[in-house]
Amino acid sequence: MIRDHFRIMVANLTTGKTSILDRPGRNEYLGGSGLAAMLFEEFGHMDRDWDDPEQPVIFAIGPLTGYFPLMSKTCCSFRSPYHNQYTESYAGGKSALSLRFADLDALVIVGKAKRLTALCVGSRRVETRDVEYMRGFDALQTGRVLRKMFPGSGRRSILRIGPAAENLSAYACINVDTYRHFGRMGGGTAMGVKNLKAICILGDRGFALPEGKAYSKLYKDIFKQLTTTEMMAKYHGLGTAVNINPLNELKSLPWKNMQQTSSPEADNISGERFADDTLLRNAACAGCPVGCIHVGFVREQFQTNNQYLYRQVGYDYEPIFACGGMLEVTDTGEVLRILDVIEKEGLDNMSSGVAMAWATEALEKGVISEKETVVKLTWGDTESYMQAVEYISRPPNDFYKLLAQGTLKCAEVYGGKDYACVLGQEMAGYATGEVFFVSEALGFRHAHLDAGGYSWDQKHEDKDVKAALDFLIDDARDRIVLNCMVGCLFSRGVYNDDLLAEALESVGYTGLKGKMPEIGKRVQKMRWRLRLGMGYDPNKVKIPKRYSEVTTWKGPIDMDYMDALRTGYAARIMDLGAPIEDDE
Amino acid sequence: MKVLRAARMERCIGCHSCSLACARQVHKSLSWNKAGIRISSAGGLSTGFEARICLACNPAPCAEACPTGALFQRKGGGVIQKKKLCIRCGECAAACPVDAIFLDHQVNPYVCIHCGQCVEFCPHDCLEMVELTSQTDGEGGSDD
Ligand code: SF4
Numbered sequence: 001m002i003r004d005h006f007r008i009m010v011a012n013l014t015t016g017k018t019s020i021l022d023r024p025g026r027n028e029y030l031g032g033s034g035l036a037a038m039l040f041e042e043f044g045h046m047d048r049d050w051d052d053p054e055q056p057v058i059f060a061i062g063p064l065t066g067y068f069p070l071m072s073k074t075c076c077s078f079r080s081p082y083h084n085q086y087t088e089s090y091a092g093g094k095s096a097l098s099l100r101f102a103d104l105d106a107l108v109i110v111g112k113a114k115r116l117t118a119l120c121v122g123s124r125r126v127e128t129r130d131v132e133y134m135r136g137f138d139a140l141q142t143g144r145v146l147r148k149m150f151p152g153s154g155r156r157s158i159l160r161i162g163p164a165a166e167n168l169s170a171y172a173c174i175n176v177d178t179y180r181h182f183g184r185m186g187g188g189t190a191m192g193v194k195n196l197k198a199i200c201i202l203g204d205r206g207f208a209l210p211e212g213k214a215y216s217k218l219y220k221d222i223f224k225q226l227t228t229t230e231m232m233a234k235y236h237g238l239g240t241a242v243n244i245n246p247l248n249e250l251k252s253l254p255w256k257n258m259q260q261t262s263s264p265e266a267d268n269i270s271g272e273r274f275a276d277d278t279l280l281r282n283a284a285c286a287g288c289p290v291g292c293i294h295v296g297f298v299r300e301q302f303q304t305n306n307q308y309l310y311r312q313v314g315y316d317y318e319p320i321f322a323c324g325g326m327l328e329v330t331d332t333g334e335v336l337r338i339l340d341v342i343e344k345e346g347l348d349n350m351s352s353g354v355a356m357a358w359a360t361e362a363l364e365k366g367v368i369s370e371k372e373t374v375v376k377l378t379w380g381d382t383e384s385y386m387q388a389v390e391y392i393s394r395p396p397n398d399f400y401k402l403l404a405q406g407t408l409k410c411a412e413v414y415g416g417k418d419y420a421c422v423l424g425q426e427m428a429g430y431a432t433g434e435v436f437f438v439s440e441a442l443g444f445r446h447a448h449l450d451a452g453g454y455s456w457d458q459k460h461e462d463k464d465v466k467a468a469l470d471f472l473i474d475d476a477r478d479r480i481v482l483n484c485m486v487g488c489l490f491s492r493g494v495y496n497d498d499l500l501a502e503a504l505e506s507v508g509y510t511g512l513k514g515k516m517p518e519i520g521k522r523v524q525k526m527r528w529r530l531r532l533g534m535g536y537d538p539n540k541v542k543i544p545k546r547y548s549e550v551t552t553w554k555g556p557i558d559m560d561y562m563d564a565l566r567t568g569y570a571a572r573i574m575d576l577g578a579p580i581e582d583d584e
Numbered sequence: 585m586k587v588l589r590a591a592r593m594e595r596c597i598g599c600h601s602c603s604l605a606c607a608r609q610v611h612k613s614l615s616w617n618k619a620g621i622r623i624s625s626a627g628g629l630s631t632g633f634e635a636r637i638c639l640a641c642n643p644a645p646c647a648e649a650c651p652t653g654a655l656f657q658r659k660g661g662g663v664i665q666k667k668k669l670c671i672r673c674g675e676c677a678a679a680c681p682v683d684a685i686f687l688d689h690q691v692n693p694y695v696c697i698h699c700g701q702c703v704e705f706c707p708h709d710c711l712e713m714v715e716l717t718s719q720t721d722g723e724g725g726s727d728d
């Protein structure tokens with residue numbers, strides 16, 4: 001344990017001043033998700049919109065970050081430009097260990113810089129630099145310049161935004177180090193609206209460890225468990241892309257704007273195919289021996305006479321579903337080329353792919369014309385999609401301006417709401433059935449990782465509303481505990497509550513045994529209170545018609561079941577997020 | 585005498601498990617710097633990784649540069665460290681041709697003592713202990 005309280009840096013971009021604060025609350029909130037929510041209560045404004053300069057962007061790590069393997073993620077929280085409510089996003093890379101070794105449990109950024117700015121923080125350093133000249137730089141180029149600006153290779157983290165976030169797209173991401181992202185809900189734009197192009201975090205100090213062998217021994221045990229289990233072999237081997245084939249077989253792979261839930265073509269963009277054709281190497285977040293990051297490469301001839309260039313692009317299940325299957329792009333290299341443009345523009349790849357899938361169908365149906373789309377969006381046509389990504393990032397007309405704010409917002413104006421694949425935000429790649437649809441549509445982050453609704457669908461044919469809702473709430477709470485530790489969710493099979501308590505104990509955080517469910521529940525309620533307080537009404541969430549038209553392995557969607565889940569889940573959320581009376 | 589070689593760095597995934605293990609087990613620190621091995625990307629985003637690590641010189645320029653004998657020649661190659669004798673002048677780090685010695689902000693030197701404890705924490709088998717016969721060329725065998 002470094003200290004029993006939280007150490008927080010608050011950087012104010014308006015004044016250029018930085019302060020260091022101490023806050024209690026370790027035993028109540030652990031860190032990460034809980035700490036971020038606690039800090040949002042202190043620094044955030046319920047009564048001001050997301051783009052108010054005083055709204056904070058918060059990065060928080062957990063008590064075991066750096067101390068144990070896979071404690072390698074950072075929680076970023078902010079008021080989202082997507083729905084103007086409280087949200088969170090997670091990323092790894094070197095961000096978490098860099099914050100740890102910068103001796104910060106959290107970094108809070110408030111205010112707005114006059115000109116485009118880069119912020120550099122470390123254990124003995126705070127510096128802002130005017131980088132107005134970088135306006136419009138893509139995320140990769142920005143990374144290259146930043147690395148020269150703030151030396152420290154290997155032991156620093158570089159967070160930056162691309163043009164999409166400068167242009168305030170509601171789903172622009174924050175690119176982190178090598179192909180990691182705070183992807184969803186527009187974290188990039190929360191930075192962009194502050195004129196903050198980049199943050200460099202220098203992990204430049206170390207800490208004494210507890211005396212005795214207990215800690216080292218436990219580390220070794222956990223390391224072994226994490227590097228030998230089957231589960232890890234999966235993430236390390238083919239990576240999450242392994243899911244393409246099984247989901248396709250289960251008729252749960254959204255395909256062609258979810259006109260289909262499977263396709264004979266899916267095998268051409270399967271994890272196996274990606275590995276065979278494109279896999280260059282694996283990479284890892286700092287502190288993670290699993291190394292789930294898969295980097296593919298694609299070679300392109302740019303001139304006759306054998307002149308080639310190559311691109312290296314990270315891939316995972318989600319981007320393949322969104323920019324492969326949903327667009328019916330069925331060649332691994334072509335998928336990577338689309339993802340490469342998205343990476344550079346700094347957009348969320350799921351939202352971008354799903355938005356383009358909707359636009360393609362809308363164009364096909366004549367709801368919009370080429371006057372709006374500028375390029376002729378056609379299923380499987382990579383070039384048109386690469387162009388459209390740039391238009392979303394740098395809108396040439398009102399149509400793309402709206403599309404960059406979200407598919408449903410665009411469909412509300414132009415028509416075609418019925419087939420907008422939006423569940424709170426552009427959907428994640430699981431057409432598994434009623435429980436997942438409701439879980440993502442209403443869930444806190446509208447992320448498939450909020451709760452395992454997708455796996456419930458795959459395992460349960462019965463339609464027990466209460467059991468499914470109990471599962472969603474409890475599973476979300478368990479995940480929140482790991483989100484407070486900011487451990488990678490892939491490690492959730494190993495880090496159960498008892499092991500977490502033991503690990504905490506080994507580095508000096510005592511008294512947490514048996515407390516995890518309580519803490520999870522506390523943070524779960526707190527996050528919902530924040531979100532409901534900013535105007536969220538889960539009762540008003542509509543699930544677009546397309547979701548009632550699909551067929552999964554269980555057959556057609558059961559609308560009554562889905563409706564019961566939806567109203568039931570909304571009631572539970574209202575309950576969880578009710579104003580505090582005397583439950584604490 | 586065995587020495588540590590980062591023989592297969594083309595396999596490295598940049599997890600820092602090796603550095604964290606050295607800091608934890610050898611230097612009793614939570615750090616990715618206070619370690620005999622340190623990982624950096626070989627050139628940013630899309631290239632591989634490289635390891636900063638002691639080559640086990642014989643004679644060792646760092647030991648020769650050390651004015652107090654805090655670093656002295658290890659039989660076969662590399663150095664042995666006596667922290668008590670160190671006056672934190674930083675001469676060793678300046679003398680090392682491959683920047684293998686890390687100086688913290690108080691100018692404490694951290695260098696590999698070739699104990700081999702990091703090897704088992706590398707998930708991709710990048711590291712190995714090799715027997716030094718005479719002056720080797722610094723390359724470990726690669727089995728891939
Ligand atoms: S620390 Fe540097 S100079 Fe000293 S023995 Fe190792 S490689 Fe040679």
Ligand code: SF4
Nearest residue numbers: 606620696697700702
């Ligand atoms: S061999 Fe020992 S001293 Fe050298 S890097 Fe590995 S753990 Fe550290």
Ligand code: SF4
Nearest residue numbers: 596597599600602706
């Ligand atoms: S443990 Fe192995 S894979 Fe991980 S950083 Fe060290 S050398 Fe690379």
